[in-house]
Amino acid sequence: MDKMKVLAEWSYTPTKIDKGYTRKTLYVNVGEPRMEIRDVTQDMIDKFTGGRGFDLKLLWDAVKDTTKWNDPENEIVLSGGPLCGITQYPGTGKCYAAFISPLSGQTYDSNSGGYWGPLTKFSGFDAIEIQGKSEKEIIIFINGDDGKIQILESNQPDINAYTITENLHEYFATSEADKRSISVVSAGKGAETSYFGCMNMSFYDPRRKVTRLKQAGRGGGGSIMRDKKIAAMVVKYSKMTGNENNVVDLDTLQKVGVKLHKEIHDLDDSQCKMRKIGTAHLNEIMDEYHLLPVNNYKFGQNSAEIAKIHSSEYEKLFTQGLPDGCWYGCSMACAKAVDGFTIQTGPCKGEKVTVDGPEYETVASLGSNVGVFDPLWTIEANFYADHYGVDTISLGTTLAFVCECFELGLINKTDTNDLELRFGNKKDIMELIHRMAVGTDEFAAIVAKGIRYIKKAFAEKYNSDAKTMEAIGMEGQGVETSEYVPKESIAQWGGYYLTLKGPQHDEAWLIFMDMVNKQLPTYEDKAEALHYFPNFRTWFSLVGLCKLPWNDVEPANNRIVNPPKEAAKVPEHVQNYVDIFNAVTGKAIKKEDLVTMSEKVYNFQRVFQVRMKQGNAFHNIPLRALGPVFADEWDARKDYYDGKLKEIGVEPAGLSTEAKIQKLQEYRLGMWEGLKTAVYKRRGWNKKGIPTVETLKRLGIDYPEVVAVVEKYSKPEDVIA
Amino acid sequence: MITVNGDPLDWHPGMTVQDVLDAKSYTFRMIGVWVNDKPVPKGEFGTFVIPDSAVVQAIHMVSGG
Numbered sequence: 001m002d003k004m005k006v007l008a009e010w011s012y013t014p015t016k017i018d019k020g021y022t023r024k025t026l027y028v029n030v031g032e033p034r035m036e037i038r039d040v041t042q043d044m045i046d047k048f049t050g051g052r053g054f055d056l057k058l059l060w061d062a063v064k065d066t067t068k069w070n071d072p073e074n075e076i077v078l079s080g081g082p083l084c085g086i087t088q089y090p091g092t093g094k095c096y097a098a099f100i101s102p103l104s105g106q107t108y109d110s111n112s113g114g115y116w117g118p119l120t121k122f123s124g125f126d127a128i129e130i131q132g133k134s135e136k137e138i139i140i141f142i143n144g145d146d147g148k149i150q151i152l153e154s155n156q157p158d159i160n161a162y163t164i165t166e167n168l169h170e171y172f173a174t175s176e177a178d179k180r181s182i183s184v185v186s187a188g189k190g191a192e193t194s195y196f197g198c199m200n201m202s203f204y205d206p207r208r209k210v211t212r213l214k215q216a217g218r219g220g221g222g223s224i225m226r227d228k229k230i231a232a233m234v235v236k237y238s239k240m241t242g243n244e245n246n247v248v249d250l251d252t253l254q255k256v257g258v259k260l261h262k263e264i265h266d267l268d269d270s271q272c273k274m275r276k277i278g279t280a281h282l283n284e285i286m287d288e289y290h291l292l293p294v295n296n297y298k299f300g301q302n303s304a305e306i307a308k309i310h311s312s313e314y315e316k317l318f319t320q321g322l323p324d325g326c327w328y329g330c331s332m333a334c335a336k337a338v339d340g341f342t343i344q345t346g347p348c349k350g351e352k353v354t355v356d357g358p359e360y361e362t363v364a365s366l367g368s369n370v371g372v373f374d375p376l377w378t379i380e381a382n383f384y385a386d387h388y389g390v391d392t393i394s395l396g397t398t399l400a401f402v403c404e405c406f407e408l409g410l411i412n413k414t415d416t417n418d419l420e421l422r423f424g425n426k427k428d429i430m431e432l433i434h435r436m437a438v439g440t441d442e443f444a445a446i447v448a449k450g451i452r453y454i455k456k457a458f459a460e461k462y463n464s465d466a467k468t469m470e471a472i473g474m475e476g477q478g479v480e481t482s483e484y485v486p487k488e489s490i491a492q493w494g495g496y497y498l499t500l501k502g503p504q505h506d507e508a509w510l511i512f513m514d515m516v517n518k519q520l521p522t523y524e525d526k527a528e529a530l531h532y533f534p535n536f537r538t539w540f541s542l543v544g545l546c547k548l549p550w551n552d553v554e555p556a557n558n559r560i561v562n563p564p565k566e567a568a569k570v571p572e573h574v575q576n577y578v579d580i581f582n583a584v585t586g587k588a589i590k591k592e593d594l595v596t597m598s599e600k601v602y603n604f605q606r607v608f609q610v611r612m613k614q615g616n617a618f619h620n621i622p623l624r625a626l627g628p629v630f631a632d633e634w635d636a637r638k639d640y641y642d643g644k645l646k647e648i649g650v651e652p653a654g655l656s657t658e659a660k661i662q663k664l665q666e667y668r669l670g671m672w673e674g675l676k677t678a679v680y681k682r683r684g685w686n687k688k689g690i691p692t693v694e695t696l697k698r699l700g701i702d703y704p705e706v707v708a709v710v711e712k713y714s715k716p717e718d719v720i721a
Numbered sequence: 722m723i724t725v726n727g728d729p730l731d732w733h734p735g736m737t738v739q740d741v742l743d744a745k746s747y748t749f750r751m752i753g754v755w756v757n758d759k760p761v762p763k764g765e766f767g768t769f770v771i772p773d774s775a776v777v778q779a780i781h782m783v784s785g786g
């Protein structure tokens with residue numbers, strides 16, 4: 001491969017990590033170009049911890065109140081966190097990215113496995129900020145071995161993820177073994193047209209001899225990369241030892257790690273089978289509990305077809321017996337892959353490839369939700385989504401919405417340029433994915449921008465009915481809903497739509513607790529869960545951890561020694577986190593501190609949203625998320641929904657289905673308001689969902705510029721009594 | 722009659738925890754069961770006999786995502 005031209009180059013002395021931190025961040029402006037290494041203050045560590053906390057603090061300082069996603073000052077900020085890169089405990093290689101999202105116009109944070117987070121930290125940086133816009137196609141190269149940062153003119157004719165990642169591992173490695181010292185962040189062609197472009201973060205798989213991709217999929221980070229003309233970012237660090245983080249107490253770290261490794265080894269096969277199927281173990285379970293989205297979340301189940309996408313089908317397709325960890329030391333090893341897969345359509349037709357995933361979310365988004373129950377089609381759609389650099393969840397949820405618009409006659413074949421976009425029409429849905437990736441026509445380019453944009457564009461261009469689209473378009477805050485049917489869990493309405501950034505399941509998944517276990521009977525109980533779980537899970541994002549080893553395996557005695565509500569929190573694992581945090585950093589936190597550490601960042605991010613939305617950071621919920629919208633949805637569970645009406649004192653006999661739907665919707669909209677008030681109150685927010693000054697003070701984040709945002713947009717009448 | 726997660730369920734003599742899970746179509750693997758506030762080990766689901774009027778909690782643990 002030809003040598004790439006160096007457009008800018010800087011040398012630096014990599015700072016060694018001490019107790020999990022380098023206390024340095026890297027700033028690169030790709031427009032000017034300019035590089036700076038900045039100090040991390042003690043206050044930044046105390047208030048923001050690291051990872052997503054550092055991302056948001058740096059982003060806050062970098063943008064203006066009016067910054068749009070494609071303004072040069074928007075940044076992609078990437079950070080692992082103090083625990084990122086340890087190898088003794090499973091799930092410690094996560095990198096968190098934050099940016100102003102093209103979908104929502106406010107901050108979004110998204111995480112990925114792969115080696116990028118650890119290797120950039122080992123190269124000397126707790127966080128990396130990328131700002132500015134390049135005129136040329138570039139590749140950013142961080143060489144932690146030699147202490148060099150380069151901006152290179154890209155020589156890559158194909159920027160799609162699998163191709164460019166493979167090429168760049170080859171280009172920057174000096175040997176086969178050296179490929180493991182490299183990680184590439186890429187997007188793809190689709191991220192140029194789309195508002196939901198993803199960032200693929202790589203690692204080299206020495207057994208398969210291929211590069212593997214994990215995704216910071218959600219929110220549109222890949223779209224920003226392409227807007228900045230960044231074809232890829234590459235890091236290289238080859239001097240890794242077993243204690244790069246220079247931890248305080250390696251013994252404890254090892255002991256706690258060994259305990260969890262043993263637990264996974266002994267129990268995973270009888271619990272979640274993560275090592276064999278990854279999160280695809282959920283497919284039939286979600287179907288059984290009416291939670292699997294089918295045909296744009298109309299239904300939660302498809303008994304006739306579920307066998308075709310049963311986890312046992314995926315188990316056969318995933319290569320078994322390989323340790324599929326996405327970072328060293330992760331014995332949960334859920335990063336499953338399909339090897340030797342022959343592509344049937346599009347530019348890679350006929351090629352034999354290794355496809356990463358699919359995980360449960362993709363099985364549903366690029367499967368049941370578009371009416372497809374064919375693992376081979378889903379695997380191909382998954383391949384192309386990653387390759388083109390688009391988020392599988394937003395893509396699938398958007399396609400599901402578009403298919404329903406087509407079925408309802410809101411758009412027709414003239415609008416779609418001859419595509420018959422019916423649920424289950426695999427050929428035409430796949431063709432649309434290819435068209436979206438290159439922005440072939442106006443229709444494909446509209447679809448690539450996500451549901452909120454589509455609703456407006458379809459109404460304007462095709463005269464589609466706005467009210468219907470509002471009811472069935474499954475987005476919140478501009479972001480597409482992830483792949484669980486939330487209709488029957490009030491707490492999950494909050495878990496999805498009272499979140500910081502939109503309906504992603506990484507804040508709180510409360511459906512079982514609420515809908516099945518009935519552990520959250522009152523608004524206050526639900527609000528408490530919507531305080532605890534989002535904050536607890538935020539903590540993973542501050543320190544660089546993967547959530548899965550927390551509760552996708554549990555100690556054998558978890559449900560014997562803990563009462564039901566406590567068991568859901570997996571107390572022994574929570575204690576593990578306290579122990580490993582203290583072992584790395586030398587601090588002495590207690591388990592209660594995890595939530596307080598998170599609350600600081602959670603509330604800071606909420607104020608950030610208020611700032612970027614000029615006070616209008618509203619939480620919206622589509623009617624479809626609250627219950628049935630059309631008669632066929634009601635009739636699919638007629639007895640159940642008639643029973644729901646009776647529970648609220650409405651006699652269904654004699655009412656038309658439309659009238660029943662109307663009654664339930666009205667009631668549930670009232671419940672949504674009740675939930676919202678209870679949650680805002682528990683979180684220390686006002687009626688508009690703005691944290692109060694008292695909340696900021698309690699958490700020690702009452703910085704003048706943060707208080708100023710709150711004071712600017714809060715009114716005395718918004719106080720919740 | 723017993724209650725399962727707060728909902729009534731017909732009881733019959735000899736009814737086991739597994740019978741309850743089957744009756745409720747609770748197929749999730751990560752499930753914990755408490756009968757009158759006492760935990761039932763997973764290995765005993767098929768043999769543990771539930772008394773009449775029992776309060777059964779069949780708690781689905783959260784996973785995935």
Ligand code: SF4
Binds near residue numbers: 091092
């Ligand atoms: S549990 Fe899975 S996603 Fe998480 S770090 Fe391990 S392999 Fe990666």
